[in-house]
Amino acid sequence: MTVLQAILIAILYYLANSPWPFGGLGNYAILYRPMVSGLVVGIILGDPVTGTIVGSTINLMYIGFISAGGSMPADMSLAGILGTAVAITSGIDAEAAVAFAVPLGLLGALVWVGRLTLDSFFVRVADKYVEEGKPEKVWIANILLPQILLFFMTTIPCFLAAYYGTAYVKGFIDSLSGKFLGILSTVGGMLPAVGIGMMLLAIYKGRARIFFFLGFFASAYLGLGILPLALIFFCVTLLMMISEGDLDVAKRVESQEGVEAVTYKYLTKKDLRKSWWNWMYYFQSCYNYERMQGVGFLHAMTYVIKRLYHDDPEQRKAAMRRHVQFFNTENATGSAVIGLVAAMEEQNKESGNIGDEAFTSIKTGLMGPLAGVGDTLWQGVMIPLLISIFVGLSKDGNVAMPIVYSILFYILYYGFGYWLLKLSYKKGSEAILEMMESGIFKKVVVGAGYLGCAVMGGLVSNFVNLSCKVEFQQTAETVFSLQRDFFDALLPGLLALLLTLGCYKLLKKGWATYWVLLLLVAIGVIGGLAGVI
């Protein structure tokens, strides 16, 4: 690896954790995912096809991954980026790369904790601008300073690891015997069972369990790939879920009478849009334990504040003070708060009678529930579902699929956020409440859970590898292979299915993920040495 390549890889790691180019959560769903970053690492190192294959394989480990409310169990972006780099530079196969990537993911989580701790310093800077009543300076506290910090926190360790680490690992791997690498591949082939098991933890329940087996059988017996499987089960799920009137909810809410409020009297459409884009991109740029997204929220509101209170320093300061407070929610569903608060600020300008208390109560009242709905909807089901489908397509080296996924996700996510923004700005809190009460989101989540289970079944059949090497001499010429003549004859992939369900059971019992991982490594190593698997 050249110095330039290592620098580019380090910058990629920074970008995956930064707001650019797809926005705060956009990046987290796109560049942060090993399927996508694997492709980019592949391009940097001159082998996009291998990059895509390895990235997608590593991504299987992190399908059921959720980071909610400031918790971060592992850093899949570091695992994906360095794992892919190792695989390409040392020529090991994708399965073996997974075994290298997973520990890196755990190390990367330290960067996250460090960042949330250190970013608290920039809250002081933001507070200073608030007291000075200078909304135009907030970007320094929200973007400039925390991003410079993040840049160094991410690029330095990643550059060192990419430049020196991969060379070291290559030397290490070259010195190994084929037997060891074989065992590494066996282990790597088993590990996706943990990722899928984690995902099942969220969706494997009730009737959805039958879908898991349907998906597995369709793939194991009929040889269906992930995309045909997903499309067929999408239709089946729709048939099951839709009852008369379900889809009318959105229309009904849209057509509701707006509340008695001033809209677009002082604010322009552009102001609202700018606020929203700013929220979508920089909501978590200065993420810290003290105020979480408080500075991000203030930054988004600065466009509204500048427009409404440009000639009134006291009002300006008061508005800045109330929006730099503690705030934490999901990015896209948080658009509703941006819309509502913008409308309230406009009302406040008109009548001047909305107190801080009203703002605080609407913000603190909404942030939890909206995060609950948003995290479940996007991180819980939509991202894993889309990733699963596209990993199924990209794992054989189709470089277009990570790109198609990225575009599709971006459109869906930002489309949803923009719709919520408009709805909340124009129709007020009652409309948001009615939409939540209609249960439409829950329906989508349940439906996506059915479809998700079917896709997980297909993933197990396609991508979890475990086979038994035990053979008996049957007659003088023929051998009875336990795998070929017993397991495959009954149900191809039976061992993979049992392994995945086993991982799921252990995780459900409360086993920590790394213990399940270690158990699989132990089984792989012992079984491999004994020649059983």
Place this chain on the structure above:
Amino acid sequence: MRSIVLARIDDRLIHGQVVTAWCKTTGANAIVIADDDLVCDEFSQRLLKACAPPGITVHTLSLSDASIYLRSTGEGDERIILLTKTPGVMEYLLEEGVSIGRIILGGMGMKAGRKRFNKNVSASEEEISSMKRIVSRGVDINYQMVPKERPVNVKKLLSKS
């Protein structure tokens, strides 16, 4: 006495961590929120009910009602997640005789009168002494955002502040 599977202090009440993680690992089927302010806030009550995961009933109760409710005889296999915004409420419920095995400290946002306590938890003097009193009753308080994280006993942090 009803069965409390998780008692959590978290001023965002029902949100991502609770919905995506705790509800699942605890197998809860009910959430009880004890908070006097919420009882007069119909909007928030409706919102919290609307955002609970499928299969989970939400009860928003005043402190005294929560105490009566939790001490009454439960029906069937009720598994309750108890949520409060502050340690003070937990202390009140403990004093009333509600049986709470241990308490998870999830998050308390920074606001006037509070100081940074640990990571995403800020606490006022009164809240810290309330936690101290809870601990001295023999009830453990563990800081833990999500089930996958290792719980951190706050005893040491309390003695420092």
